[in-house]
Amino acid sequence: MISRRDALKIGMAGAGASLVAGCAPTAFRAFGSGLAESYRAPKATDSYEVGLVRRCTFGADLETLATAEQLGGDAWLEQQLGAGKDDGPLLASLLNQCDTERLDANEAMDLPRARVLQSLEQASLLRAVYSPNQLYEQMAQFWRNHFSLFGSKGDVTFFSGPDEAALREHTFGNFFNLLRVSAHSPAMLTYLDNPANFSGHPNENYAREVMELHTLGVRGGYSQHDVMEVARCLTGWTWERRFLKLNKGKFRFDPEKHDQGEKTVLGHKIPRGGGVDDGERVLEILAHHPATGRYIASKLSLQFLGVGEGKVVDEGAKAFTQSGGEIKPTLRAILSKSAVLGAKPIAKRPFEFVAGTFRATRGESGMSGQVLDRLAAMGHLPYGWAMPNGYPLSAEHWAGTLLERWNFASDYAHGSIRGVRHSLDSLVERTEGRTLGEKLTLLTLGKRFDKAHPLAVTLSRIQSPEEGLALCLSSNEFQWRA
Amino acid sequence: MCNPCEGYLKAQRKQEEFQNLSLTSRRQLLIGLAGVGLAGSVFAQSQSSTQLVMGAKPGSGGKVLVVLFLRGGMDGLSAVVPYLEDAYHKARPGLRLGAPNDSSLNRADRTLDLDGKFGLHPAFESLLPLFEAGNLAIVHGVGSNDHTRSHFEAMGAMERGVSRATDQSQGGWLARYLSNTATKNSGIRAVALGSPMPDSLRGAPGAVGIEDLENFKLRAPDGFSDHLESLYGLGKDAFSDAGRATLRMLKLLNQHDWKSEKARFPTSGLGETFSQLSSLIRADVGLEVATVEKGGWDTHVAQGVGQGYLALQFREVAEAISAFWSSLGQDQERVTLVLQTEFGRRLEENAGLGTDHGRASVMMVLGKGVKGGKIHGAWGGLDKGDLEDGIDLKVTTDYRQVLASVLGAQGRPVDLAEVFPSVNLSPMSLY
Numbered sequence: 082m083i084s085r086r087d088a089l090k091i092g093m094a095g096a097g098a099s100l101v102a103g104c105a106p107t108a109f110r111a112f113g114s115g116l117a118e119s120y121r122a123p124k125a126t127d128s129y130e131v132g133l134v135r136r137c138t139f140g141a142d143l144e145t146l147a148t149a150e151q152l153g154g155d156a157w158l159e160q161q162l163g164a165g166k167d168d169g170p171l172l173a174s175l176l177n178q179c180d181t182e183r184l185d186a187n188e189a190m191d192l193p194r195a196r197v198l199q200s201l202e203q204a205s206l207l208r209a210v211y212s213p214n215q216l217y218e219q220m221a222q223f224w225r226n227h228f229s230l231f232g233s234k235g236d237v238t239f240f241s242g243p244d245e246a247a248l249r250e251h252t253f254g255n256f257f258n259l260l261r262v263s264a265h266s267p268a269m270l271t272y273l274d275n276p277a278n279f280s281g282h283p284n285e286n287y288a289r290e291v292m293e294l295h296t297l298g299v300r301g302g303y304s305q306h307d308v309m310e311v312a313r314c315l316t317g318w319t320w321e322r323r324f325l326k327l328n329k330g331k332f333r334f335d336p337e338k339h340d341q342g343e344k345t346v347l348g349h350k351i352p353r354g355g356g357v358d359d360g361e362r363v364l365e366i367l368a369h370h371p372a373t374g375r376y377i378a379s380k381l382s383l384q385f386l387g388v389g390e391g392k393v394v395d396e397g398a399k400a401f402t403q404s405g406g407e408i409k410p411t412l413r414a415i416l417s418k419s420a421v422l423g424a425k426p427i428a429k430r431p432f433e434f435v436a437g438t439f440r441a442t443r444g445e446s447g448m449s450g451q452v453l454d455r456l457a458a459m460g461h462l463p464y465g466w467a468m469p470n471g472y473p474l475s476a477e478h479w480a481g482t483l484l485e486r487w488n489f490a491s492d493y494a495h496g497s498i499r500g501v502r503h504s505l506d507s508l509v510e511r512t513e514g515r516t517l518g519e520k521l522t523l524l525t526l527g528k529r530f531d532k533a534h535p536l537a538v539t540l541s542r543i544q545s546p547e548e549g550l551a552l553c554l555s556s557n558e559f560q561w562r563a
Numbered sequence: 564m565c566n567p568c569e570g571y572l573k574a575q576r577k578q579e580e581f582q583n584l585s586l587t588s589r590r591q592l593l594i595g596l597a598g599v600g601l602a603g604s605v606f607a608q609s610q611s612s613t614q615l616v617m618g619a620k621p622g623s624g625g626k627v628l629v630v631l632f633l634r635g636g637m638d639g640l641s642a643v644v645p646y647l648e649d650a651y652h653k654a655r656p657g658l659r660l661g662a663p664n665d666s667s668l669n670r671a672d673r674t675l676d677l678d679g680k681f682g683l684h685p686a687f688e689s690l691l692p693l694f695e696a697g698n699l700a701i702v703h704g705v706g707s708n709d710h711t712r713s714h715f716e717a718m719g720a721m722e723r724g725v726s727r728a729t730d731q732s733q734g735g736w737l738a739r740y741l742s743n744t745a746t747k748n749s750g751i752r753a754v755a756l757g758s759p760m761p762d763s764l765r766g767a768p769g770a771v772g773i774e775d776l777e778n779f780k781l782r783a784p785d786g787f788s789d790h791l792e793s794l795y796g797l798g799k800d801a802f803s804d805a806g807r808a809t810l811r812m813l814k815l816l817n818q819h820d821w822k823s824e825k826a827r828f829p830t831s832g833l834g835e836t837f838s839q840l841s842s843l844i845r846a847d848v849g850l851e852v853a854t855v856e857k858g859g860w861d862t863h864v865a866q867g868v869g870q871g872y873l874a875l876q877f878r879e880v881a882e883a884i885s886a887f888w889s890s891l892g893q894d895q896e897r898v899t900l901v902l903q904t905e906f907g908r909r910l911e912e913n914a915g916l917g918t919d920h921g922r923a924s925v926m927m928v929l930g931k932g933v934k935g936g937k938i939h940g941a942w943g944g945l946d947k948g949d950l951e952d953g954i955d956l957k958v959t960t961d962y963r964q965v966l967a968s969v970l971g972a973q974g975r976p977v978d979l980a981e982v983f984p985s986v987n988l989s990p991m992s993l994y
Contacts, residue, residue: 274863277915285919286863289712299713300729305952308712428801458774460759467858468634470715480805481760481772484781484813487791491783535797539790551783556794560802 105175105447105500112171116443116504117144120512126528129154132421135562136385137161138215139433140440141527143512145215158416162253162409164214172211178447179204181242186267186330189239198232198464199453201241205463206448206456209436220408221245221252223384225463228263228295229471230272232464240268240320240330241464256377256406257368260295264364265332267320273469276319278312280340288312290469292367298379301372307347313340314351314359334360374401381415383474387425396420426563428476431459433562434486438493438554441525444503451499459485476560483560490554494547505546516541517549525553624847625748626973629840629900630737632722632761633880635860636714637904639924640956641873643703643938644674644682650945654911658868658918660684671869677701681938685869686877689885690927697935698888698895700993702926702965704940706906706958710951712920714861717905721962722762725985732984734766736966737852739982741767744975750849751815757836758856767852768804771812776839781813788813815848827890833857833883841890844898851973860904864915888929899930901969903962909955910945921955926965932972934993961986968993 120143123131130149134157135141149157168176176182180192181200189197205222212218225245232241244266251258263269270276273287288311293299317339321328334357344351344359349366351359367373378397383389393415400414401407414420429437435456438444446452456462459482466472473479492498494505514520518540519529530537536556543549553559645651646662661668663676674682675691681703683691693699708726709717719728724736733739741753753770755761760772773779781788788810795806828838836855843850859876866873884900891898907924923943929935943949943957951957963983967990970977979988 274915274917277864277913277917279914282912282914284863284913284915284917286861289920293711293713293715299711299716305710305712305954426800460774468714476801477765478759480801481755481774483802483805484779484809487787488782491787495784535793539793542790548784548787551787552790552794555791557798557800557802557806 105178105445105449106502108171108174108447109445109502112169112174113445114171116507116511118511120144120508120524121147122513122523122529123147123527124150127422129418129421130157131527132424133158133416135527136421136424136427137219137416138440139209139218140437141562142440142443143524143527145440146527154418154421158216158413161214161216162412164217164253168208168212168214172207175207175211175447176204178449179207184242186236186239186243189242190236194233194238197238197242199449201232201245202453202456202463202465203448206432206436206452209432210439210444210448216412217252219385220412221249223381224248224252224259226466226471227380228259228269229466229469230268230464231467231469234272234467237268237272240266240271244268253408253412256373256401256408257365260291260364260368263295264291264318264360267330267332270318270320270332275315278316278318279338280313280316283309283312283316283340285309285312287318288315294470296367296376297370297372298376301370301376303347310344310346311363313342313344314346314363316340317357318360368406371398371402374398374406377401378411378415381411382420385415385424385427386420387427388423393417393420393423426561427474428479429560429562430472430474430479431456431461431482431486432463434459434560435489437559438490442503442505442508442550444493444501446501449500452501455485455489455498459489486560487555491551494549494551494554496547505550509546517546518543521546521549521553525550526556526558624844624849624894624897625851625975626897626899627844627850627853628737628969628973629853629855629898630763631880631884631900631902632718632763632854632856633860633902633904634714634718634856634858635862635904636717636906636908636920637860637924638862638866638873638918639703639705639904639907640910641866642684642687642877643677643701643925644684645680645703645942645945646674646682647680648945650910650947654945656912657916658866658912660869669869673869678938684874684877686874687881689881693885693888693929694936698929698931698933700928700933700935701938702928702940702960702991702993703938704923704943704956704959705903705926705962705965706923706960707962708958709906710922712906712922714905714920719762721903721905722765724763724963724966724983730985735761735763736982737763737854738765738767738770740970740977741770741852743981744851744973744977746975748849748851751812751843752849753852753854754843754850755854756840756843757832758854761854761856764852764854769808769811770852771805771808773812773839775835776816776843779812779816828886829879829882831879831883833879834886837883837887838890841887844891845894862908862917863913863919864917866917884929896931899928899933899969899972901966902927902929907956910950911954922951923956923958926962928965928969928993930969930972932994939991939993960991964989964991965993967991 123146125131131146133154134146134149138145179200181197182204208218230237230241232238247262248259273290274284275287278284285308289308292303297303317335319333319335321331321333336356341354343353346363347366351362375398378401379389379394382394382397396414397411400410404410509520512520512524514523518537522530539552540549644660652659661673663673663682665673675685675688676682690699707717707720709720709728716728722735723732725732753764753767755764755772764770792810795803828834840853862873903926904924906920906922908918908921912918941959943959947953963986967979967983967988970979971990972994
């Protein structure tokens with residue numbers, strides 16, 4: 082949290098002013114750490130440390146690489162897993178500009194929909210770029226995408242902020258809690274139509290997706306009959322709409338809409354008359370089903386290692402099951418030295434491409450307006466994916482965004498995106514390297530390239546640091562985490 | 564506020580967002596929406612639809628296959644209504660559409676007669692002339708062998724042209740079709756318009772995804788594209804392929820002059836996409852395959868009847884297709900459009916006046932030479948014993964039998980068994 086003194090320090094830009102753009106420079110002047118004296122190449126290019134940083138962050142900048150090398154991989158991972166809630170004053174003051182950081186759903190409903198969405202998008206990008214707790218943010222986004230919401234559907238817009246805040250509480254916690262938070266969230270219930278799930282003619286939307294996408298996975302062993310039975314268990318799960326109710330805008334169980342009969346879910350008898358406990362029991366069955374551990378481990382492995390099956394998934398699933406769904410031990414298994422050293426390249430999605438650009442070049446922005454427009458053009462705004470399966474990971478899906486990436490790279494490097502600043506000349510000056518090209522590849526890609534490599538050859542022909550930076554960011558190499 | 568323009572830019576962005584909402588975003592694959600607040604589509608005449616001025620000689624082009632995928636599971640029972648079936652009316656008391664002369668219903672909830680048994684949803688009215696002219700064929704009871712009723716499994720199977728999502732195959736069915744019919748065509752063989760590259764085109768060499776043809780420009784200082792060519796010359800990964808295809812596309816598009824022209828396209832997202840597709844086809848850039856998609860079909864709640872959410876969706880589709888077809892003029896001879904969806908919806912409506920995931924739906928094929936004006940496919944019936952698992956219209960025609968028939972009529976020798984490896988093909992006779 083930002084302290085009162087910190088808030089005073091940025092004066093007019095502080096809490097409550099709800100300025101959307103333009104005040105970021107004040108925050109950077111007050112709290113930005115400025116450039117380091119020098120930026121050095123990592124000692125190794127294919128070590129555990131380098132691999133970890135590339136895979137656990139939104140951009141492996143030279144400072145973070147140096148920290149990891151200094152601590153060693155295991156210690157760096159533990160430091161990241163031990164992250165507290167302190168994001169530091171810079172991020173706190175930048176986040177202060179986001180309405181959704183302050184308002185609950187009822188208050189957010191007084192604002193225009195587009196402004197609420199922009200605030201959510203902005204906060205997400207600010208955290209990815211400026212939080213020192215990079216693995217925490219990676220995981221927060223992993224869960225956001227796992228329990229995916231489409232922010233433009235009805236009241237989901239206004240419930241998304243509280244939903245995200247609740248998920249963030251359990252980012253490194255226990256899966257059962259994450260599932261419970263999501264299942265009781267007005268955002269998720271609304272998004273998947275559960276307020277229209279009544280006794281008699283149940284609505285299957287949430288019941289299906291909670292098994293297919295949130296827990297067991299599509300091959301987790303449930304049937305169409307299970308979908309229908311889970312839907313019956315969840316009849317009456319909705320949110321409080323009634324005026325003057327204390328829990329307005331929060332979860333509500335409506336016993337009158339609930340199917341009181343006996344149900345059978347995945348072979349478990351759920352006796353009649355259970356009321357809200359029917360649904361709670363379903364969540365418990367699902368969270369502790371062995372297929373769930375396997376599905377979550379497989380998704381984590383795909384996310385961090387580019388590998389969706391094999392020994393590492395077995396290890397992750399084992400850690401998940403043995404710990405009763407604890408996230409930290411599962412992550413330790415997925416991010417072990419041998420797993421990281423054997424990982425495959427992962428395509429950077431547009432969000433990671435944009436965040437990585439800022440991190441590599443220490444770019445400064447409040448992340449409003451134009452940056453978000455660019456992300457929108459690449460099809461990767463937070464809360465922008467309509468389907469409940471969340472944004473895909475595959476390179477094939479995202480390869481078509483190259484033209485937008487090139488345009489972004491060129492405009493970013495030349496300083497022509499409104500509300501974005503970087504000090505390329507000073508940065509280059511402080512970076513190790515014999516040539517401009519070498520300095521730029523170190524900054525953006527964390528390594529030097531052989532002079533016969535196409536990137537090195539092309540960089541040897543450039544006219545300016547801006548052109549060189551645009552090329553590095555546009556290169557094939559920068560589109561991957563490897 | 565540090566910048567006086569900020570307010571204007573924000574307002575503009577808000578405007579864009581609103582359009583994205585009301586017209587269903589063309590940037591993403593929307594399927595999650597059922598109604599709420601999204602029903603504001605506007606169908607005025609487009610003021611400035613862009614058109615490519617002919618660069619190559621017209622008429623030299625070959626056939627073009629356009630695949631329109633409706634994501635989210637389109638309710639085939641509302642699209643093409645079996646109005647004679649009692650079981651339909653009983654299962655859908657709140658959603659049923661009636662026979663063209665059913666005086667027990669509002670006029671708006673009566674269908675347009677197709678063949679005395681089936682009626683077209685009234686919002687599809689602009690497709691009726693195409694059906695009556697014999698250019699539009701409808702297949703009812705179509706689907707895949709995937710029984711999961713999962714969007715992602717069903718789409719995964721269909722776009723790869725296999726029976727179930729677990730079946731092994733290389734890439735998408737359109738990609739295999741393109742490789743199987745490889746020609747010396749040096750133009751743009753395949754595009755995904757208005758959306759990211761769908762799985763059906765995955766692995767198609769040189770295929771490009773174009774969100775918006777008008778904005779498909781590299782905005783960088785001179786010389787930058789030459790640098791990019793040397794950066795993307797060699798690699799074999801997805802980004803390298805896409806990089807080369809993008810640079811090639813930029814060059815080809817640069818060879819054409821663009822000009823705006825008033826065209827009879829609706830101002831919907833789909834209308835815009837189809838107006839650009841029409842330009843590309845008529846400019847004869849070598850196009851063989853184009854994919855277009857529209858989301859928003861996952862109508863679990865409040866889908867509406869003759870009017871309402873689903874009707875707006877249908878209207879957007881019908882008006883865009885109709886405008887596209889008339890814009891083609893003589894080029895109609897070489898264009899076929901296929902409309903498909905991953906599955907249909909439950910016979911019985913749910914308590915939210917929507918429908919849950921079902922099995923069979925409809926496909927449509929539009930083209931000269933098609934046996935149009937007819938409902939193809941065996942009708943599975945709606946009595947309890949006829950339904951799949953006792954709940955859903957059963958699949959009587961595998962979607963691949965329809966696609967195989969269409970591919971066979973594209974005028975290029977093709978080994979259909981390679982395109983659809985995991986099924987015994989007996990293509991439907993649509994021609």
